[in-house]
Amino acid sequence: MNGRPLVSVRGVHRRYGRGATAVHALRDVTFELAAGTMTALVGRSGSGKTTLLNIIGGLDRPDSGTVVVDGTDVTALDEDGLSLLRREKVSYVFQTFGLIPVLSAAENVGAPLRLARVPPVERERRVALLLELVGLAAHAEQLPAELSGGQQQRVAIARALAASPRLLIADEPTGQLDAETGLSVMALLRGVVESEGVTAFVSTHDPTMLALADRVISIDDGQLDERSTSRGDP
Numbered sequence: 565m566n567g568r569p570l571v572s573v574r575g576v577h578r579r580y581g582r583g584a585t586a587v588h589a590l591r592d593v594t595f596e597l598a599a600g601t602m603t604a605l606v607g608r609s610g611s612g613k614t615t616l617l618n619i620i621g622g623l624d625r626p627d628s629g630t631v632v633v634d635g636t637d638v639t640a641l642d643e644d645g646l647s648l649l650r651r652e653k654v655s656y657v658f659q660t661f662g663l664i665p666v667l668s669a670a671e672n673v674g675a676p677l678r679l680a681r682v683p684p685v686e687r688e689r690r691v692a693l694l695l696e697l698v699g700l701a702a703h704a705e706q707l708p709a710e711l712s713g714g715q716q717q718r719v720a721i722a723r724a725l726a727a728s729p730r731l732l733i734a735d736e737p738t739g740q741l742d743a744e745t746g747l748s749v750m751a752l753l754r755g756v757v758e759s760e761g762v763t764a765f766v767s768t769h770d771p772t773m774l775a776l777a778d779r780v781i782s783i784d785d786g787q788l789d790e791r792s793t794s795r796g797d798p
């Protein structure tokens with residue numbers, strides 16, 4: 565792998581429950597993500613994708629192992645540290661978009677900047693740029709309910725990029741979209757990885773999405789699959 569890894573996951577284990585009924589959602593998971601790349605995470609339902617994404621993004625904690633994101637040991641952070649991580653370094657895109665229904669597209673995109681107390685003029689400039697980037701400049705004033713699913717996901721991507729995160733985590737971002745719209749959303753993600761220099765880790769069920777990723781990691785029953793490959797591999 566070329567370049568410094570942005571994400572380093574070492575020996576991560578996550579168990580739900582105890583004793584005979586315990587589910588080992590992640591078993592000794594170790595890998596790195598190179599900065600500025602887009603990696604797809606594939607695996608059947610229940611294989612551990614969401615658990616892994618949540619642990620990397622600081623939404624959940626492992627039982628053992630470490631996760632370092634951009635030099636920060638996520639597993640050593642307290643709640644305040646995790647909040648700061650989510651505000652400054654890591655952002656999320658969810659399958660269900662997660663937009664605030666009473667806010668316009670522009671207000672949704674600007675929400676993280678408002679939280680970060682970015683002055684209004686600078687905020688408006690960044691929001692306009694991001695809406696342009698995701699092809700929604702003409703829809704800035706519309707509410708989420710007035711947008712198609714694909715457009716809503718584009719707004720969610722713009723919002724995720726607003727505070728210039730180092731890592732963008734997307735959990736099944738195309739899961740609610742038809743094949744064609746899903747592919748265009750994935751292509752957009754691919755584009756922003758390049759234009760914004762962000763690192764993206766994206767789970768998907770859809771094999772047609774994989775061609776857009778620099779690298780594909782498969783997970784099966786909580787373990788990374790031996791067939792994990794990189795575009796650069798022979």
Ligand SMILES: Nc1ncnc2c1ncn2[C@@H]1O[C@H](COP(=O)(O)OP(=O)(O)OP(=O)(O)O)[C@@H](O)[C@H]1O
Pocket residue numbers: 580581587588589607608609610611612613614615616
């Ligand atoms: N809060 C929880 N309590 C108990 N078991 C859980 C919990 N969350 C997840 N699991 C179990 O952990 C395993 C991994 O779940 P996870 O949601 O990470 O899989 P996934 O690959 O994201 O699945 P999907 O593609 O269906 O979203 C599954 O067996 C699941 O049932």
